[in-house]
Amino acid sequence: MSTIEGLGGYGVYTFDFEHQPAGQIRDSARELEELGWRAFWFPEVGGREAFSLAGFLLDNTEELHVVNGIAQITARSARATHGAATLLGETHGDRHVLGLGLGQGRPGVYGPKMLALARDRAAGAHTYHVTTGHTAQAREILGPDTFLGVEHAVLFETDPDKARAVAREHMHVYLTTPFNVAKFRRLGYTEEEIGAGGSDRIIDDLVFWGDVDTIVAKLQAHVDAGADHVAIQVIGVEPGRSAMPWWRRLGEALR
Numbered sequence: 001m002s003t004i005e006g007l008g009g010y011g012v013y014t015f016d017f018e019h020q021p022a023g024q025i026r027d028s029a030r031e032l033e034e035l036g037w038r039a040f041w042f043p044e045v046g047g048r049e050a051f052s053l054a055g056f057l058l059d060n061t062e063e064l065h066v067v068n069g070i071a072q073i074t075a076r077s078a079r080a081t082h083g084a085a086t087l088l089g090e091t092h093g094d095r096h097v098l099g100l101g102l103g104q105g106r107p108g109v110y111g112p113k114m115l116a117l118a119r120d121r122a123a124g125a126h127t128y129h130v131t132t133g134h135t136a137q138a139r140e141i142l143g144p145d146t147f148l149g150v151e152h153a154v155l156f157e158t159d160p161d162k163a164r165a166v167a168r169e170h171m172h173v174y175l176t177t178p179f180n181v182a183k184f185r186r187l188g189y190t191e192e193e194i195g196a197g198g199s200d201r202i203i204d205d206l207v208f209w210g211d212v213d214t215i216v217a218k219l220q221a222h223v224d225a226g227a228d229h230v231a232i233q234v235i236g237v238e239p240g241r242s243a244m245p246w247w248r249r250l251g252e253a254l255r
Contacts, residue, residue, distance in 0.1 A: 004094075004097055004123065004124065004147050004149075004228075004229070005094055006038060006039075006065050006094060006095070007038060007039040007065050007067070007097070007149075007228075007229050008038035008039060008229070009223060009228075009229060009230065009254075010037075010039075010219070010229065010230050010231075010232060010250075010254050011037060011038065011039030011040060011041055011065075011067070011229060011230070011231045011232070012032055012037055012039070012040050012041065012231070012232060012247055013041040013042070013069065013151050013231035013232060013233040014041075014042060014233060014234070014243060015042070015043060015045065015233075016028075016237075016242065016243060017042055017047075017048060017053065017057075018042075018043075018045055018046070018047030018048055019047045019048075022056065024242075025053075025056070025057070026056070026060045028242065028244060029057050029060055029061050030060060030061060031244065032064065032247060032251075033061045033062065033063060033064040035247065035248060035251040036251055036255060037064065037247070037251055038063070038064065038065055039064070039065045039066075039067055039097075039229065039231070040057065040064055040065070040066055040067065041067040041069040041099075041151070041231040042066075042067075042068070042069065043069060043070060043103070044068065044070065044071050044072050044075065044103060045103070049075075050068050050071035050072070050075070051068075051071065051084035051085070051088065054066050054068055054088060054096055055088055055091075058088065058091070058092040058095055058096060063095070064095065065094075065095050065096075065097060066092075066095060066096055066097070067096075067097040067099060067126075067149075067231070068096075068097070068098050068100075069099045069101075069126050069128075069149070069151070069231065070099040070100055070101030070103060070126065071098060071099065071100055071101070072101065072102065072103035073100050073101065073102060073103075074102065074103070075103075081098075081100070085098045099126045099149075100122075101126070110127065110130065110134070110179070110183045110186075111182075111183070111186070112141055115138055115141040115142060116141055118142070118146065119142045119143060119146045123146070123147055124142070124146050124147025124148060124149060124228075125138060125142060125146065125147070125148055125149070126149045126150075126151070126231075127148070127149070127150050127151065128151045129151065129152075129153065129171075129174050129180070129206055130150060130151075130152075130183070130187075130206075131187055131205045131206065132205075132221045132222050132224075132225045133187055133188075133225070134183075134187055135148070135150050135222050135225040135226055135227050136225040136226055138150075138226065139225065139226025139227075140226075147228050147229070148226060148227050148228050149227070149228065149229045149230075149231060150222050150227040150229070150230050150231070151230075151231045151232075151233055152206075152208060152219060152222060152230060152231075152232060152233065153167075153170065153206065153207045153208070153233045153234075153235050154207070154208045154209070154215045154219070154232055154233065154234055154235070154246075154250075155167060155207055155208070155209040155234075155235050155236045156209075156210075156211070156212070156215070156234070156236065156246050156249070157209050157210075157236060158209075158210055158211055163207075163209035163210070164200060164203050164204075164209075166235065166236045167203045167204075167206075167207035167209060167235070168197045168198055170207065170235045170236075171198055171203060171206060171207065172197070174206075175194055175195075175197070175198050175202075181194055184202065189201075189202050207235065212249050212250065212253045213253070215250075216250070216253045219232065232250060234246045234247065234250075
């Protein structure tokens with residue numbers, strides 16, 4: 001398998017920094033670095049602008065790799081994207097990794113054609129809300145030399161009913177978006193499993209819940225299936241609170 005140097009096997013993925021105050025973002029990034037996390041992934045949804053946030057994070061850390069996962073290609077011109085990424089590369093070396101995507105409810109790198117495009121025209125592919133089976137399929141398409149970074153949601157809850165209720169709330173938008181539904185169909189889920197909030201099987205496959213040891217073992221399955229790196233998204237955090245306590249626990253468990 002391929003690696004993008006410096007990312008390590010696991011990283012943090014979060015939407016949290018989209019709307020948090022700059023001081024809190026800075027302090028969280030520094031603590032993640034102190035905890036030993038080597039990669040931080042964040043999307044561009046409608047809060048912070050992708051490159052300015054990346055630059056802020058890089059300026060306020062020393063070794064942490066910052067990954068745009070993803071910067072929207074429709075949000076700026078190709079010239080502006082190239083210029084911003086080039087500047088971050090010149091000022092921070094290989095600590096910045098640019099992931100490009102469509103965003104805003106448009107398809108990601110899930111289907112065979114998009115994966116083949118990533119293989120042929122990019123350093124790698126970043127997948128989001130996929131199963132370990134999809135990771136194995138993606139590795140087969142990408143071949144051994146193309147980087148594969150996989151996001152996966154986790155939830156620190158051991159009660160099955162409570163865990164699935166939170167997971168279903170999180171997954172609702174993905175289980176009702178046409179291109180995501182098409183992705184899940186390709187992975188073998190039936191209309192009944194995708195509809196009505198999602199069956200237990202699809203929910204459990206897309207959100208790893210339980211205690212820390214159970215979650216870590218399930219994340220390892222992505223690596224076993226061919227992922228070079230797994231970006232971990234902690235869900236179930238109460239509004240206004242930070243996922244830092246769970247990032248600390250994961251960081252300790254993954255050392």
